[in-house]
Amino acid sequence: MSQHLAIDVTGLVKTFGETRAVAGVDLKVPVGAVYGILGPNGAGKTTTARMLATLLQPDGGEALVMGYDVVKDPDAVRSVVSMTGQFASVDEDLTGIENLVLIARLLGYSWRDARYRGHLLLDAFGLSESADKQVKTYSGGMRRRLDIAASIVITPEVLFLDEPTTGLDPRSRNEVWDIVRALVSAGTTVLLTTQYLDEADQLADRIAVIDHGKVIAEGTPGQLKASVGSGSLKVRLHDPAQRPVAQNLLEQIIGGEVQLESDPAALTSSVLQQHLVPEALGELNRNGIYVTEFSLGQPSLDEVFLTLTGRPAEVESEATEEAA
Amino acid sequence: MTVKQMDTKANESLRFALASGTRPSRPNPVSASITFGWRAMLKIKHVPEQLFDVTMFPIMFVLMFTYLFGGALAGSPREYLQFLAPGILVQTIVMITMYTGMVLNNDIKKGIFDRFRTLPVWRPSFLVGAMLGDVARYSMASLVVLTVALILGFRPDGGVIGVVLGVGLVIVFSFALSWIWTALSMVMRTQESLMYSSFMILFPLTFISNIFVDPETMPSWLQSFVEVNPMSILTTATRGLMAGDANMMDIGMVFLSSIAIVAVFGPLTMYLYNRKQ
Numbered sequence: 001m002s003q004h005l006a007i008d009v010t011g012l013v014k015t016f017g018e019t020r021a022v023a024g025v026d027l028k029v030p031v032g033a034v035y036g037i038l039g040p041n042g043a044g045k046t047t048t049a050r051m052l053a054t055l056l057q058p059d060g061g062e063a064l065v066m067g068y069d070v071v072k073d074p075d076a077v078r079s080v081v082s083m084t085g086q087f088a089s090v091d092e093d094l095t096g097i098e099n100l101v102l103i104a105r106l107l108g109y110s111w112r113d114a115r116y117r118g119h120l121l122l123d124a125f126g127l128s129e130s131a132d133k134q135v136k137t138y139s140g141g142m143r144r145r146l147d148i149a150a151s152i153v154i155t156p157e158v159l160f161l162d163e164p165t166t167g168l169d170p171r172s173r174n175e176v177w178d179i180v181r182a183l184v185s186a187g188t189t190v191l192l193t194t195q196y197l198d199e200a201d202q203l204a205d206r207i208a209v210i211d212h213g214k215v216i217a218e219g220t221p222g223q224l225k226a227s228v229g230s231g232s233l234k235v236r237l238h239d240p241a242q243r244p245v246a247q248n249l250l251e252q253i254i255g256g257e258v259q260l261e262s263d264p265a266a267l268t269s270s271v272l273q274q275h276l277v278p279e280a281l282g283e284l285n286r287n288g289i290y291v292t293e294f295s296l297g298q299p300s301l302d303e304v305f306l307t308l309t310g311r312p313a314e315v316e317s318e319a320t321e322e323a324a
Numbered sequence: 325m326t327v328k329q330m331d332t333k334a335n336e337s338l339r340f341a342l343a344s345g346t347r348p349s350r351p352n353p354v355s356a357s358i359t360f361g362w363r364a365m366l367k368i369k370h371v372p373e374q375l376f377d378v379t380m381f382p383i384m385f386v387l388m389f390t391y392l393f394g395g396a397l398a399g400s401p402r403e404y405l406q407f408l409a410p411g412i413l414v415q416t417i418v419m420i421t422m423y424t425g426m427v428l429n430n431d432i433k434k435g436i437f438d439r440f441r442t443l444p445v446w447r448p449s450f451l452v453g454a455m456l457g458d459v460a461r462y463s464m465a466s467l468v469v470l471t472v473a474l475i476l477g478f479r480p481d482g483g484v485i486g487v488v489l490g491v492g493l494v495i496v497f498s499f500a501l502s503w504i505w506t507a508l509s510m511v512m513r514t515q516e517s518l519m520y521s522s523f524m525i526l527f528p529l530t531f532i533s534n535i536f537v538d539p540e541t542m543p544s545w546l547q548s549f550v551e552v553n554p555m556s557i558l559t560t561a562t563r564g565l566m567a568g569d570a571n572m573m574d575i576g577m578v579f580l581s582s583i584a585i586v587a588v589f590g591p592l593t594m595y596l597y598n599r600k601q
Binding site for chain 2: 050053054055075078079081082083085086087089090091093094095098102103105106107108109110113117120121123124125134150152154155179182183185186188
C-alpha cells in the first residue's frame with residue numbers, strides 16, 4: 001500500500017517550547033499528485049514541510065517519503081526530494097548560472113555537465129539573458145524561477161514548494177503555476193503549501209486544510225466545496241420592480257435561501273441541486289421577468305475556510321504578525 | 325499568436341530539461357568540499373570589498389608597530405622589523421579567521437543553507453569548503469604582510485623556503501583555529517555578538533604573547549601565561565622557520581595544538597550544525 005504513496009504521514013508532531021506547531025498531522029499523498037496544504041500563517045504548514053524535507057526533527061509520529069523514513073533514513077529521503085523554501089534559497093552574490101552549477105556540482109555532475117545542465121534550465125525558465133548577472137539584481141519572479149530551477153537540477157521524485165508564490169505579482173504567479181503543472185506532467189509529486197485559496201484550487205488534486213497544527217478537512221477541491229454547499233445563482237433583472245416576484249419564484253423552484261443584493265436589480269440564491277437552475281430561469285422568462293445577467297458560481301475556498309473554522313482566513317493580518 | 329508560440333517553446337524546453345535530469349552518482353567528500361570552496365572564491369570575486377580588511381589592516385599594522393615601537397624596543401625600526409614581521413603575520417592571519425564564523429553565521433540565516441542541507445552530500449563539506457576559501461584569503465593576506473615587510477627592510481635568513489614554510493605553518497594553525505568560530509557561529513544569534521565574542525578571545529590572545537615584545541621584561545605570572553599561549557608557540561615556530569633555525573619541538577607543538585583544536589571543535593561544530601533548525 002505505502003508503495004503507492006509518495007508521502008505517508010501518521011500522527012506527526014512538532015513542539016517549539018510550549019507551542020505545538022504541528023499537533024498530530026496525518027497525510028496520504030499518492031505518487032504523481034499535487035497535494036496542497038492550505039492554511040493561514042502560523043498554522044503549521046511550513047513546519048510540516050520542513051520535517052518532511054529532513055530539515056526539522058519531528059517530536060512524534062511517523063513520516064515516510066517514497067517509503068523512506070525521514071528520521072531513520074534522512075539521506076535516502078534527501079536523494080528523492082527537493083525543497084524550495086519560503087525565502088529564496090539561492091545565493092544572491094552569485095550569478096544565475098553559478099548558482100545552478102553549484103547545485104549541479106553538489107549533486108555529482110562534472111563541471112562540464114553542470115554548466116550544460118545549468119544553461120539548459122536557465123533557458124527553460126526564460127533566464128538565459130540574466131545568466132551572468134548577480135541574483136541580487138533579479139526581480140522577485142526571476143528569483144523564484146531560479147529557485148525552482150535549482151530544485152529540479154535533478155528531477156526530484158517529490159518536490160516541496162513552500163508558499164511558492166507569496167509576494168509575487170500575478171504574472172510571475174502564473175509563470176510559477178505553469179512550471180508546477182509541467183513538473184507534474186513529468187511525473188513529480190508536488191507538496192505545495194499555500195495561504196492562497198485560489199492557488200490550492202488551481203493546482204492541487206487534493207487539499208488538506210490545516211489550522212493550529214491539525215488537519216481540519218481533507219479532500220479534492222470539489223469535495224471541500226461540496227461540504228459547504230454546491231454554489232449559488234446570481235441573477236440580474238431588467239426591471240428592479242420585479243425583484244420580489246423573482247425572489248418568490250426562485251425560492252419555490254430552487255428551494256434555497258434567496259438574498260437581495262445591494263444592487264436593486266440583483267439577487268442571489270443558494271443552490272443545492274444544480275439541475276433546478278435552468279428550470280428556474282425558464283420560469284422567470286415565462287412570467288415576463290427578463291434576466292439581463294446570470295451566473296452560477298461554486299463557493300470559494302474562502303467560504304470553505306470560514307465554514308470549517310468559524311472564522312475567515314486572516315491571511316493579511318497574520319502575515320504581518322509573523323513578519324514583525 | 326507569438327506569445328502562444330513562445331509559451332509552447334518554453335514549455336518544450338522545460339519538459340526536455342525535466343526529462344534529462346537523471347541523477348549522477350553522489351559527489352565524494354573532496355569534490356563536494358572543492359565545490360563549496362569554489363563558491364567562496366566566487367564570493368571574493370563578486371564582493372571584492374571583503375578583501376579590504378585583508379589587505380589594509382596588515383599594511384596598517386606593519387607600518388604602525390614598526391615605526392611606533394621600533395626605535396624604543398629594538399634600537400631602530402629596521403631591527404625591530406626582523407623580530408616583528410613573523411609575529412605580525414601570525415596576528416593578521418589569526419584575526420582574519422574570525423570571518424569564517426561570521427560568513428557562516430550569515431549563510432545559516434539565509435534560505436540557501438536549507439537547500440544545502442537537503443542535498444545528499446557529505447555534510448562537513450559545506451564547512452570545509454568555506455574554510456578552503458579562507459585559506460585563499462589567508463594566503464593573500466600573508467603575501468601583503470610579507471611584501472610590505474620586505475619593502476621596509478625585513479631580511480629573513482631562512483630565505484624563500486623558510487618564509488614559505490612559515491606561512492604554511494600559520495595557515496595550518498589558522499585553518500584549525502577557524503573551527504572554534506564555526507562552532508561559535510552555530511550558537512550565536514547575530515553576527516555582531518559573534519564578532520564581539522571572537523574579539524574578546526582573540527585580542528588578549530594575540531596581545532598577551534611574544535608577538536610584539538620579548539616576554540623577558542614581563543612579571544613572572546604574565547610570562548608563564550605568554551609561554552603557554554598557543555599564539556606565542558606559533559610565533560616562535562614561525563620566527564624559527566623564517567630565520568632558518570627552526571626548533572622542531574615548537575613546530576611539533578603547533579601541529580599538536582592544531583590537531584587538538586580540530587578534534588574538539590570539529591565534532592562539536594558538526595553536532596551543532598546537524599541540530600540547527
